[in-house]
Each structure stands twice: as C-alpha cells, then as structure tokens.
Amino acid sequence: MLVLLLYASVLRPGGGTDRADTSGVAAERWLVASREAFDAARYEDALQPTIELTRAFPNQQVYAEWLASIYQHLSRPADEAAAWERVVAISPTPVDACPALPDAYVRAAGHSDKSLAAFERCSAFEPNNTDMLFYLGRARERAGRTDLAEAAYRQAIGIDRNHNDSRLGLARLDLRAGRVEEAGHSAAAVLELYPNHTDALLVAGISAQRLGRLDDARRHLERAVGLAERDVDIHIALGILDFSEAHVADARRHFERAVQLEPARRAEVAVWLERTRSGR
Incomplete structure (x- = not known):
C-alpha cells in the first residue's frame, strides 16, 4: 500500500512538481482530505480530492497509483484499470502497474481480452521477470491458450528452475490433459517445501478428488480456503x-x-x- 506521507515531498515548492495553476494550499487540502477519508475507510469521500490531485499533478505517478487503490476499494475495476493505464503512461518503470493493471481488467466485466493483452504488455516490460511470465502463463491458461501458457511457464522455469508458481502452472495443464497423477506429484513436491502454498493445495485437492481420494481432497481444499x-x-x-x-x-x-x-x-x-x- 502506498504511504501517503510521501506525498508531502511532491507538494513542496521546488520539489520538481508538475503542478498546473494550482496553489500548494489547495493541493495540501486535497491531500489531507484524501488521506483522512482513506484511513477511515470512507473511500467515496477520498475519491474526489484524489481525482483533483491527479488533475493538478498529471505526471505524478504516486497520485495515479493512489487513485487506482481507491477505485479498487470501491469495486470499480474499469476505473481502476484506467488509473493503472495512466501509471503505465507516465512511469519510467511501467512494470510498477503490474500485475494490478491486468488483474483489474480480469475483474471488469467484458474486458477479458484487455486483460490478456495487459499481461502480454507486463511481460514485455521485463522479459526475464519470472513472476510476470507466470502471470502471463496463467492468463493464457484461463483464455484456453494452453500451448502458449506452457511456453510461458517453461520460460520462467528456464530462468529459475525452482519457480514453484510456474511448476504448478504446468501441473494445472497436466490436470487439463488428464495427467492427474503427474499433477498430484508436482503439487506434493511443492507442499513438502511450502505446506501453506495455496496453489499447490488447490492442485493437490483437485488431483485427489479426480483420483477418488475425497478425504484427501477435502483436507487440501479446506486448508487452502482457510489460507486464501x-x-x-x-x-x-x-x-x-x-x-x-x-x-x-x-x-x-x-x-x-x-x-x-x-x-x-x-x-x-x-x-x-x-x-x-x-x-x-
């Protein structure tokens, strides 16, 4: 979560701001109103002063990110995605918007195509980022593009052979292909090292269910839902x-x-x- 106190340096005269014709007094007022409302979980009240800040300081990444977080709390994923798109446009490191940008599109009805495209963009921002490759693989998997999903997972594992999220991505693809025992073995290997890994518990639970071991399935899945x-x-x-x-x-x-x-x-x-x- 962003720390709003960092905004103070943005607002100080001589701090390299891009303020338009907006006084520091007005900006400080919006900042205080946004922060106090957010801290009190009054997200609707925090919204307008934060919008004013983004209008007055359109190239300040921190305000665009803060606006996106408010939209997330308000369950307005399309607006949240728009705020993250602004971060991509102004940030020297656009990967800062990832994976929040494509995740917002996932939650926005009717935007599944934009979600996959955003995951592709995020991976392109840092081609050797194993987490971005995993997110891309998962998005492709959800879109039914299993061959491309496998390629992304294998690329991540090629960079880090112990990238467990990508190993479990391949395990899910094994489940899709009917290789249930292989999927279960992959999940069990991860759980030996990380017994609270929720994706591993999910794969282990589904594998156990499909193999008729319903007690094991329930044990894994109920543990998983308790954690996530x-x-x-x-x-x-x-x-x-x-x-x-x-x-x-x-x-x-x-x-x-x-x-x-x-x-x-x-x-x-x-x-x-x-x-x-x-x-x-």
Missing part, C-alpha cells in the same frame, strides 16, 4: 467437491462466493449454480 478465502478457484473446487458429495447447500454457497468475488467469471460458474438449484 478470496481465491475464486478454491471456492469453485470446493463447490464441485461438495456437490459431488451431495452437500448441495454448501456447494451453492461456494459458487455464489466465487461470483461475488469475481463477477466477470459468472458464466464459468453458471452451470454449477443451475445444478445446485435443480439438484442434478
């Missing part, structure tokens, strides 16, 4: 597991939570929501 309650994929996996064991009400609760967390994925969950209504 806002992870949509974990809720979907738990919903499917609950439905398979005729826990229809619990299944529906997980699917509804998934949609609440990420409305853009409603279509993906719709068939399961319908099945929980019909019971079939």
